[in-house]
Amino acid sequence: MTDFGFHLSKSSQLDLSRVDRERLNRLYELEPGARICMTCGSCGATCMAAPYSGMSVRKMLLHIERGLDVKPLLSKCMLCGKCTMVCPRGINTRNLILNVCKLYD
Amino acid sequence: MKENVVIIGGGVAGMEAAKQLLTLGYNPVIVERSAQLGGHVAGWHKLFPDMSSAQELVKGLRRDIAEANVFLETRLNSLQRTKSVYTVELNNGVRLTSRAVLIASGFELFDASKKEEYGYGVYDHVITNADLEAWMNGREDNRIPAQPQSIGFVHCVGSRDLKAGNSQCSKVCCTTAIKQAIELKERFPEAEVYCFYMDLRLFGKKYEDFYINAQRDFGVHFIRGRVSEVGETIDGRLQIKAEDTLLGKPLKVQLDLLVLMSGMVCNPIAKQLADKIRLQIDSDGFLKSRDNIAAIGESNQPGIFYAGACTGTKTVPETLAEARAAALSIHTYLMNQ
Ligand SMILES: Cc1cc2nc3c(=O)[nH]c(=O)nc-3n(C[C@H](O)[C@H](O)[C@H](O)COP(=O)(O)OP(=O)(O)OC[C@H]3O[C@@H](n4cnc5c(N)ncnc54)[C@H](O)[C@@H]3O)c2cc1C
Ligand code: SF4
Numbered sequence: 001m002t003d004f005g006f007h008l009s010k011s012s013q014l015d016l017s018r019v020d021r022e023r024l025n026r027l028y029e030l031e032p033g034a035r036i037c038m039t040c041g042s043c044g045a046t047c048m049a050a051p052y053s054g055m056s057v058r059k060m061l062l063h064i065e066r067g068l069d070v071k072p073l074l075s076k077c078m079l080c081g082k083c084t085m086v087c088p089r090g091i092n093t094r095n096l097i098l099n100v101c102k103l104y105d
Numbered sequence: 106m107k108e109n110v111v112i113i114g115g116g117v118a119g120m121e122a123a124k125q126l127l128t129l130g131y132n133p134v135i136v137e138r139s140a141q142l143g144g145h146v147a148g149w150h151k152l153f154p155d156m157s158s159a160q161e162l163v164k165g166l167r168r169d170i171a172e173a174n175v176f177l178e179t180r181l182n183s184l185q186r187t188k189s190v191y192t193v194e195l196n197n198g199v200r201l202t203s204r205a206v207l208i209a210s211g212f213e214l215f216d217a218s219k220k221e222e223y224g225y226g227v228y229d230h231v232i233t234n235a236d237l238e239a240w241m242n243g244r245e246d247n248r249i250p251a252q253p254q255s256i257g258f259v260h261c262v263g264s265r266d267l268k269a270g271n272s273q274c275s276k277v278c279c280t281t282a283i284k285q286a287i288e289l290k291e292r293f294p295e296a297e298v299y300c301f302y303m304d305l306r307l308f309g310k311k312y313e314d315f316y317i318n319a320q321r322d323f324g325v326h327f328i329r330g331r332v333s334e335v336g337e338t339i340d341g342r343l344q345i346k347a348e349d350t351l352l353g354k355p356l357k358v359q360l361d362l363l364v365l366m367s368g369m370v371c372n373p374i375a376k377q378l379a380d381k382i383r384l385q386i387d388s389d390g391f392l393k394s395r396d397n398i399a400a401i402g403e404s405n406q407p408g409i410f411y412a413g414a415c416t417g418t419k420t421v422p423e424t425l426a427e428a429r430a431a432a433l434s435i436h437t438y439l440m441n442q
C-alpha cells in the first residue's frame with residue numbers, strides 16, 4: 001500500500017470519567033492538604049529537581065486528579081522538603097509525595 | 106447644644122462620616138492617632154479607576170469637615186458604657202460622652218519583611234506598593250534605580266497566605282499592581298515590566314480595562330505563577346524564581362526593581378477595642394459586623410457602628426458609601442432612642 005504520510009495522532013483529550021476516584025479519596029484521607037492546592041506554582045519554582053525532570057507538587061496533583069500517569073514525575077523527587085517551606089497553603093507536600101508514592105506506584 | 110458622635114479613626118471613612126453627621130446636625134469628634142487626617146489614602150498618589158488625585162480627595166474632605174472637632178496624635182484610653190451612653194477617655198485627658206460611637210480604624214498594610222523570602226529590607230531594590238506611591242508623591246527613594254531595565258511586581262504578598270496568617274484576598278492589590286505597572290511604564294518606557302500573579306482579580310468598575318490597557322498599550326507581561334524566592338546576583342541585580350504555571354516550567358528573571366503588593370490586614374486596634382467593649386472578631390481577623398450582608402455597618406453592641414476597612418478590605422468608593430450609610434444609621438439610632 002502506498003504510504004501517503006498520514007497517520008492518526010493519539011488524542012490528548014482528558015477523560016474525567018476515567019479518574020480513579022477511590023484511590024484519589026484515599027489520598028485525600030492520608031493527606032487532607034491535597035484538596036487545597038491553589039496551583040500557585042511556588043513548589044515547582046523552588047524545586048531543585050524541577051528544571052531537569054518537570055517535577056512539581058502542583059503538576060503531580062493535577063496529573064492524579066485528571067487521571068494521568070504520575071510515575072515519571074515522581075522519579076526525580078529527592079524528598080528534600082523545600083516545597084513544603086514555600087507552600088502558601090501550608091500543605092505538607094512531603095507527606096503528600098510519600099503517600100502518592102505508596103498509592104500510585 | 107449639638108450632640109457628640111465620637112469617631113475613632115480619621116481616614117476617608119471617618120472623614121466622610123463626619124461630613125454627613127455635620128449635615129445631619131451633630132457634632133462629630135474625630136480621634137486620630139497619627140499627625141494628619143486622610144489615613145492610607147493620604148499616602149497614595151493616583152486612585153484607580155480614573156487616576157484621580159488622592160491628595161485632592163483628602164483635601165476636599167478636610168475642607169468639608171472644617172467644623173468638626175479633630176484630635177490628632179490622640180488615642181483612646183478607655184471606652185465604657187453605662188446604660189445607653191458611652192464615656193470616651195482620650196490620652197490627652199479629654200473626656201467625652203456620646204450615645205453612638207463610630208469605629209473607622211481602617212486596616213494595616215501587611216509587613217512585607219515578614220515574608221523573608223522576598224528580601225524586603227534585605228536587598229537594595231525591593232520596595233512595597235506603599236513605598237512606590239510615596240515615591241510618586243515626591244518622596245526620595247534610592248532603592249528605585251534611575252533607569253531600570255526590568256521591573257517585577259509580586260501579587261498577594263501576605264494575602265491568600267495561610268502561613269502568614271491571612272487567608273483573605275486583599276482585593277485592591279491586583280488593580281493596584283496593574284495601575285502601578287502602567288505608571289512605571291510611563292516613566293520608564295524602555296523597561297520590561299512583569300506581573301507575577303496567581304489569579305487576576307479585577308472585579309470593579311473599569312478594572313478589567315486597566316488590564317487590557319496594560320497589555321495592549323504598555324506591553325506589561327503577565328505571568329501566572331507566585332514568586333517563590335528572591336536572590337541577588339554578584340552585580341547587585343535581583344534574581345527571582347517562579348513557575349510559569351500555564352506552561353508548567355520553572356522560570357527565572359533578573360530585575361532592577363521588585364515591587365511587593367502588600368495586602369490589607371486588620372488594624373490590631375480592632376482586637377483591643379473588641380476586648381474593651383466586647384466586640385466580635387470575624388474569622389478573617391477583621392471586626393465582625395452584626396450581619397455581613399444586611400448590616401455590615403453595625404456591631405453586636407448597641408450604639409457602636411462601623412465604616413470602611415475595619416471590617417474588611419474595601420476600595421475607596423466602597424468605604425465612602427459605608428461611611429454615608431453609617432452616618433444615616435447613627436442618626437436613625439439616635440432618633441429612635
Ligand atoms: C497600596 C494600596 C493602594 C490603594 N489604592 C486605591 C485606589 O487607587 N482606589 C481605591 O478605591 N482604593 C485604593 N486602596 C484602598 C484604600 O486605601 C482604602 O479603601 C481606604 O484607605 C480605607 O479607608 P479607611 O478610612 O477605612 O481606613 P484607613 O485609610 O486605614 O484609615 C484609618 C485611620 O484610622 C486611624 N486609626 C487607626 N486606629 C486608630 C486608633 N486606635 N485611634 C485613633 N485613630 C486610629 C489611622 O491612623 C488612619 O488614619 C488602596 C489600598 C492599598 C493598600
Ligand atoms: S521534596 Fe521533591 S518536589 Fe519538593 S522541592 Fe524537594 S525535590 Fe522538589
Ligand code: SF4
Pocket residue numbers: 036037038039040041042043044057058086087088089090091093
Ligand atoms: S506551593 Fe502549595 S498551593 Fe502552590 S501549587 Fe504547590 S502545592 Fe499547590
Ligand code: SF4
Pocket residue numbers: 260261262264265273274275276277278279280304305306366368
Ligand atoms: S487582589 Fe490580587 S494581588 Fe491582591 S490578594 Fe487578591 S489576588 Fe492577590
